[in-house]
């Protein structure tokens with residue numbers, strides 16, 4: 001497990017009329033990855049964006065795109081997201097009946113492979129896949145929208161996951177997504193997380209770039 005703390009601002013909360021500007025802000029900030037939230041209106045009750053916006057983000061980004069697919073049947077679209085610029089592709093365990101196959105397909109494309117868990121899904125669900133993946137994403141809100149209230153059970157869940165990671169894949173990234181801000185990031189890190197997605201806390205701050213630095217160092 002790396003000791004580094006990685007910050008991944010989510011462009012779901014960016015200004016899509018000024019996406020290039022917001023991506024350049026992230027490029028010039030202390031952010032590590034750029035989190036890209038894709039929603040299909042089926043797996044989650046919201047539709048965000050797909051390939052064209054991901055391509056625009058990639059065109060301007062100097063940091064890796066961390067693509068989070070909140071969609072059913074992600075296998076159909078893995079290659080397209082790779083081609084759109086994804087460095088890592090994360091799929092939901094709840095959306096993948098053949099998760100081992102999906103993870104293999106992501107890795108064969110040359111991307112980092114991630115698996116996400118909804119708030120109600122126990123970490124035991126990934127016990128037999130964790131050794132094959134590069135990251136596990138713990139949803140700390142119900143996926144679908146930015147700006148939601150952080151679910152308190154997340155601390156316990158990350159601690160459970162850290163134990164599994166120490167057993168089976170100590171280098172796996174433990175990413176937390178939803179309601180992350182300067183008030184909870186240190187406690188999440190103490191529980192075992194090391195990648196922090198932040199949407200509204202970054203883009204809602206007076207200076208998004210300063211907030212990224214605060215999250216990185218607080």
Ligand code: DX5
Nearest residue numbers: 143144146147178179199200
């Ligand atoms: C929620 C998305 C998140 C979202 C986080 O479904 O997966 O990545 O952008 O937004 P905040 O940080 O506002 O909770």
Ligand code: ZN
Nearest residue numbers: 037068177197
């Ligand atoms: Zn996300």
